[in-house]
Amino acid sequence: AQTVTQSQPEMSVQEAETVTLSCTYDTSESDYYLFWYKQPPSRQMILVIRQEAYKQQNATENRFSVNFQKAAKSFSLKISDSQLGDAAMYFCAYRSRLQGAQKLVFGQGTRLTINP
Amino acid sequence: GAVVSQHPSRVICKSGTSVKIECRSLDFQATTMFWYRQFPKQSLMLMATSNEGSKATYEQGVEKDKFLINHASLTLSTLTVTSAHPEDSSFYICSASSGGPWGTQYFGPGTRLTVL
Numbered sequence: 001a002q003t004v005t006q007s008q009p010e011m012s013v014q015e016a017e018t019v020t021l022s023c024t025y026d027t028s029e030s031d032y033y034l035f036w037y038k039q040p041p042s043r044q045m046i047l048v049i050r051q052e053a054y055k056q057q058n059a060t061e062n063r064f065s066v067n068f069q070k071a072a073k074s075f076s077l078k079i080s081d082s083q084l085g086d087a088a089m090y091f092c093a094y095r096s097r098l099q100g101a102q103k104l105v106f107g108q109g110t111r112l113t114i115n116p
Numbered sequence: 117g118a119v120v121s122q123h124p125s126r127v128i129c130k131s132g133t134s135v136k137i138e139c140r141s142l143d144f145q146a147t148t149m150f151w152y153r154q155f156p157k158q159s160l161m162l163m164a165t166s167n168e169g170s171k172a173t174y175e176q177g178v179e180k181d182k183f184l185i186n187h188a189s190l191t192l193s194t195l196t197v198t199s200a201h202p203e204d205s206s207f208y209i210c211s212a213s214s215g216g217p218w219g220t221q222y223f224g225p226g227t228r229l230t231v232l
Binding site for chain 2: 037043047095107
């Protein structure tokens with residue numbers, strides 16, 4: 001079974017600075033999807049960014065980018081120019097591409113605090 | 117796009133009563149819906165997966181007779197907590213996916229259930 005590990009329970013960053021959240025996963029599959037979701041204090045889960053494993057190019061969405069290292073099974077999230085609204089729990093998630101696979105496997109989450 | 121609603125957002129009930137939570141995809145057809153439970157400061161725990169018109173698939177350890185899931189249409193799934201007890205108090209979140217290669221899940225805002 002696949003597992004996702006977020007080794008940083010909490011992180012903090014100064015507003016306007018850059019922060020990187022780490023995520024590692026364990027799988028024997030070669031093709032899969034990876035996601036980062038954000039859960040602000042409202043508790044609404046919001047998709048931040050996603051990556052296909054067979055694409056070597058790192059995904060980017062405005063201030064959010066990933067560093068996908070397939071061999072190392074690492075999928076870190078970089079937030080540039082941090083804003084107060086980025087404060088939230090961030091969850092890394094894995095989904096298999098096997099036919100019929102639908103479930104997301106979540107990491108434990110990292111709580112990000114933005115210091116003004 | 118990809119908006120998922122949940123109703124109610126909060127519910128308080130007496131022990132022994134049943135509570136129904138609705139999950140709706142507002143602007144897309146959800147072939148698959150998921151129900152999660154989230155304890156304070158923890159990650160999301162998948163309870164069950166439901167495909168429209170089919171019986172739900174429950175995760176190990178989740179009582180299917182206690183947590184009744186119905187996915188009667190492509191835009192609506194319901195979770196009924198039967199004979200609720202204080203230990204069922206939690207935050208329940210649904211998500212919906214329209215399928216496709218990504219199978220991205222879009223999440224509802226969650227329902228806070230308190231059982232007295």
